Amino acid sequence: xxxxxxxxxxxxxxxxxxxxxxxxxxxxxxxxxxxxxxxxxxxxxxxxxxxxxxxxxxxxxxxxxxxxxxxxxxxxxxxxxxxxxxxxxxxxxxxxxxxxxxxxxxxxxxxxxxxxxxxxxxxxxxxxxxxxxxxxxxxxxxxxxxxxxxxxxxxxxxxx
Amino acid sequence: xxxxxxxxxxxxxxxxxxxxxxxxxxxxxxxxxxxxxxxxxxxxxxxxxxxxxxxxxxxxxxxxxxxxxxxxxxxxxxxxxxxxxxxxxxxxxxxxxxxxxxxxxxxxxxxxxxxxxxxxxxxxxxxxxxxxxxxxxxxxxxxxxxxxxxxxxxxxxxxxxxxxxxxxxxxxxxxxxxxxxxxxxxxxxxxxxxxxxxxxxxxxxxxxxxxxxxxxxxxxxxxxxxxxxxxxxxxxxxxxxxxxxxxxxxxxxxxxxxxxxxxxxxxxxxxxxxxxxxxxxxxxxxxxx
Ligand SMILES: Cc1cc2nc3c(=O)[nH]c(=O)nc-3n(C[C@H](O)[C@H](O)[C@H](O)COP(=O)(O)OP(=O)(O)OC[C@H]3O[C@@H](n4cnc5c(N)ncnc54)[C@H](O)[C@@H]3O)c2cc1C
Ligand code: FES
Ligand code: FES
Numbered sequence: 001x002x003x004x005x006x007x008x009x010x011x012x013x014x015x016x017x018x019x020x021x022x023x024x025x026x027x028x029x030x031x032x033x034x035x036x037x038x039x040x041x042x043x044x045x046x047x048x049x050x051x052x053x054x055x056x057x058x059x060x061x062x063x064x065x066x067x068x069x070x071x072x073x074x075x076x077x078x079x080x081x082x083x084x085x086x087x088x089x090x091x092x093x094x095x096x097x098x099x100x101x102x103x104x105x106x107x108x109x110x111x112x113x114x115x116x117x118x119x120x121x122x123x124x125x126x127x128x129x130x131x132x133x134x135x136x137x138x139x140x141x142x143x144x145x146x147x148x149x150x151x152x153x154x155x156x157x158x159x160x
Numbered sequence: 161x162x163x164x165x166x167x168x169x170x171x172x173x174x175x176x177x178x179x180x181x182x183x184x185x186x187x188x189x190x191x192x193x194x195x196x197x198x199x200x201x202x203x204x205x206x207x208x209x210x211x212x213x214x215x216x217x218x219x220x221x222x223x224x225x226x227x228x229x230x231x232x233x234x235x236x237x238x239x240x241x242x243x244x245x246x247x248x249x250x251x252x253x254x255x256x257x258x259x260x261x262x263x264x265x266x267x268x269x270x271x272x273x274x275x276x277x278x279x280x281x282x283x284x285x286x287x288x289x290x291x292x293x294x295x296x297x298x299x300x301x302x303x304x305x306x307x308x309x310x311x312x313x314x315x316x317x318x319x320x321x322x323x324x325x326x327x328x329x330x331x332x333x334x335x336x337x338x339x340x341x342x343x344x345x346x347x348x349x350x351x352x353x354x355x356x357x358x359x360x361x362x363x364x365x366x367x368x369x370x371x372x373x374x375x376x377x378x379x380x381x382x383x384x385x386x387x388x389x390x391x392x393x394x395x396x397x398x399x400x401x402x403x404x405x406x407x408x409x410x411x412x413x414x415x416x417x418x419x420x421x422x423x424x425x426x427x428x429x430x431x432x433x434x435x436x437x438x439x440x441x442x443x444x445x446x447x448x449x
Contacts, residue, residue: 041202048265056265060194060199126351
């Protein structure tokens with residue numbers, strides 16, 4: 001089936017079989033390998049991407065279901081060469097080690113903080129409970145997210 | 161684990177969706193959020209010939225709160241339900257339970273209708289539907305019918321739905337503002353499936369005694385369960401420490417859960433009593449109008 005949707009601000013057209021997940025479509029058809037695939041059944045969160053503003057697991061969505069949608073992957077978080085404030089905070093706080101979970105952590109936290117820039121630590125902990133990290137012990141990720149809130153709060157006041 | 165092959169259709173009306181299901185000899189399946197069914201297919205527990213995606217069908221994602229009660233469309237997602245401030249007033253037990261469903265990303269896609277049709281005894285929505293006597297509205301090639309929650313769940317992941325029937329909404333009767341309720345659940349990690357959960361509600365008669373007692377349990381058997389002996393123990397009593405202890409003992413005695421790697425049967429039996437006591441404590445102390 002031929003589908004068209006938007007990835008990181010660019011229109012794309014791909015030909016996929018219905019059985020292809022959005023994760024595989026991004027990785028194999030569009031060569032956006034920043035989206036990681038861990039468990040392929042919804043448990044690990046590594047494959048999280050943002051679809052029409054909502055963080056979703058791209059292994060639990062079919063590519064054909066993305067028809068007409070706007071998708072943001074980890075590659076699309078920063079439009080320029082540099083890092084976003086959230087990515088910078090991850091670096092500062094050592095919120096990654098092997099980096100396998102990082103794309104899912106970043107997309108999840110970006111979706112959360114874009115919608116809820118004042119998210120409490122408890123809320124952040126609850127939200128990333130769906131993303132497994134086998135390296136960091138999570139604390140540094142939570143610290144990075146808490147630190148990055150300021151830039152999202154700033155973004156909100158810039159808009160209003 | 162890649163998915164098996166299937167055809168995919170995303171019809172724009174309920175009638176077309178029913179026709180596609182009816183024309184497939186029981187081999188086609190509806191798909192809503194896909195948060196249960198994609199894993200099921202990945203594990204080859206089901207290999208349908210066709211998926212009929214319900215996402216383009218209008219009006220399935222509405223929540224109505226009126227003097228007739230609460231009506232929730234099948235395609236309402238967990239996150240829509242939790243975001244609806246009216247429900248916290250009109251039917252507080254529901255959001256309290258749904259707050260325990262899965263994780264952030266899954267709540268952005270998982271739906272009420274999908275959960276009811278999936279009929280997982282470890283899921284919150286089926287138990288709430290049973291505990292609160294929900295009526296489930298379904299449409300199939302034979303027309304529309306209402307199924308009482310008690311008649312929907314027939315076994316683990318099994319329902320009385322025909323293969324061409326689609327859930328369109330779930331209806332709950334008006335919830336009196338003075339009704340007492342509690343919800344308690346225990347899982348290893350928040351958002352994971354419950355090792356046990358208890359949902360309950362009761363009213364108080366003019367003497368302050370409990371009546372209309374409803375107690376439902378999650379993960380205690382092949383289907384959502386009503387703890388009828390615990391209900392009988394409480395009926396006509398004032399809900400004090402003595403009554404709570406008696407109800408908890410009745411609950412532990414009446415369930416027969418299976419043990420697995422997550423918890424032994426004995427532990428689960430004990431857990432249902434503990435969670436029922438906590439839920440009753442919450443219910444009896446909560447301020448009501
Ligand atoms: C990691 C993980 C953790 C989870 N934890 C929990 C949890 O703690 N509690 C919980 O309750 N759930 C949990 N879930 C499941 C999740 O809530 C699902 O979203 C939900 O059970 C099914 O909804 P869905 O819309 O995704 O249904 P789908 O996966 O699309 O469909 C499920 C089944 O229902 C059928 N179906 C779907 N819609 C309809 C309809 N309208 N009419 C008739 N049949 C229909 C499908 O054919 C299929 O058989 C979890 C899922 C994952 C991946
Ligand atoms: S790969 Fe999607 S949740 Fe693990
Ligand atoms: S950094 Fe290795 S899994 Fe998270």
